[in-house]
Amino acid sequence: MKTRRIAALCMCAVMTASLAACGGSGDKGASEGGKDKGGKLSVMIWDNYQEPGLKEIIADFTEETGIEAELQVVQWNEYWTLLEAGAQGGEMPDVFWMHSNESQRYMSNEILLDLTDKALDSELVDMSKYPEEIKELYTYDGKVYGIPKDIDTIALWYNKTMFDEAGVDYPDETWTWDTVVENAKELTKEDGSQYGIAIRNDNNQEAYYNIVYDMGGEIISDDKKTSGYDDPNTIKAMQYIEKLIQDGSMPSMETMSENNPDILLKSGKSAMSFHGSWMVSTFKQEDYIKENCDCAVMPMDADSGRRVSIYNGLGWAAAANGDNTENAWKLIEYLGSEKAQQKQAELGITMSAWDGTSDTWAGCAPEFNLQAYLDMRDDMVVRPYSRNTVTWENRASEIFKDVYSGNMSMEDACKQAAEEMNETLSEE
Structure with a gap:
């Protein structure tokens, strides 16, 4: 989906029908094989401060694969309004962040691309390397709908x-x-x-x-x-x-x-x-x-x-009914890889979900005692959530x-x- 489709989301932001009313919007076969019309992938996040580092990682992905992607930042409140309106109207970004506050609703309504088999067959993604509780945030009825991006303390x-x-x-x-x-x-x-x-x-x-x-x-x-x-x-x-x-x-x-x-x-x-x-x-x-x-x-x-x-931890997700699901998965796969997760930590974007990659994050701002965050991993409780x-x-x-x-x-x-x-x- 090109950038103009993000603009289309803005025009329909006032449409706030509940996701329950559009539960079938993702059931178009994309998760079984995926459509691939090519074109630049649209990626939507909500944090301006993560944008520069993620752009660098996405540029690495483009250099390796030839697949282009454009990153857009939408502020938190507007983000969920746009995403919900897009789900209702069938126009969503190709790749986007998912949060534990919302994941149960989106997964249960078949709006997110089923990544289960893709993750199982991947040579880059290893689900055993992510924290169990973070994986559970983006798993529903035994199916994987999001690849862990990070963890936070x-x-x-x-x-x-x-x-x-x-x-x-x-x-x-x-x-x-x-x-x-x-x-x-x-x-x-x-x-x-x-x-x-x-x-x-x-x-x-x-x-x-x-x-x-x-x-x-x-x-x-x-x-x-x-x-x-x-x-x-x-x-x-x-x-x-x-x-x-x-x-x-x-x-x-x-x-x-x-x-x-x-x-x-x-x-x-x-x-x-x-x-x-x-x-x-x-x-x-x-x-x-x-x-x-x-x-x-x-x-x-x-x-x-x-x-x-x-x-908590965010997940990288894709729209089930997107028109570029194969390339969307390739980007998600890359972002969830050990290589990209290590670079995410090294650039100081955030702590990474892949086991063992977050230690370098503590050096991204030597003026602060960031070891405190790493030490807090000794006793973690996942952020309370339900549907x-x-x-x-x-x-x-x-x-x-x-x-x-x-x-x-x-x-x-x-x-x-x-x-x-x-x-x-x-x-x-």
Whole structure:
């Protein structure tokens, strides 16, 4: 599909019919043999900071195969609107990223190209080299619909200058969540010019999911049938967020609704925040962060000593009804190969999914302690998901706004989130 087909997606972005209504759109035989009309492949992603490195890798692919591909970046919210509209209307990019929040919906509706046999017969892709839980994110009814692109972990970022001025020791492996609460209060200035920490109500993977699993709670049961928000351990963990709110250690809900934690970190408004490894490609280009900030491993639970990182990974996928599925697979195959995965890490694009290729990523920004991210691989829990992840995650985030505004206790909010999440799960 040529670039003009991406433009066509933009024109139909207002079409937001559910994927359930277009479940048969991919059932046109493409997955059984594939059509191949040639032409330049269209590739769609959502991260500007990964664009330069991925363009270099795609150029390598073109040099080796003669197959051309054009990369386009579409911002996160627009990305899913365009992809869904394209699925409904039959016009999708040839190759694109898939996320665990959405993969179950797309796979169950036969919208993605079945890659099972292709991956099995491939000389470049070895499914045994990718983390099992990441493979599961892009597998449905025993069929593979996405080749793992990367993995990510979470680390604690902090402003060294602010710590020095406050006489607070830098975060290290001895820090607990109690240490975070105590020092966030110490690092907060009464005049509102500086806050100890910034955690938004929707910072789930990058913040409170980690606390929950540290303390023995859960967000969703292993069978994905019930919510864990009303688990006593989950509530106990979430009350650490409540404590930070009550202490005045975080900016107001209004401020954080307009500024993500990374913005507050790089503008000198927040002394600490939690960020996924995908943010490093951004941070290494920010002069203020390079001069003032660094990262450390996540805090641990004081009782259990557990230090969890919620992790996730994107998948490379293709449209089942695309008109260039054979070449689309060749590109996905190359992007999932050990060679491309190694280069992805070396270029600092992100940590790679292929076993053993991520270690070189730590050297992509020597001014930061990126080893912290690699160390967080010791205890990883895959990002909670189900078929309708977006529905229950968004609703929980809305409920937590009442805690931030002081209109509800965290315990009541967690119980309400569990009740509504259970309703959503019962309909899956």
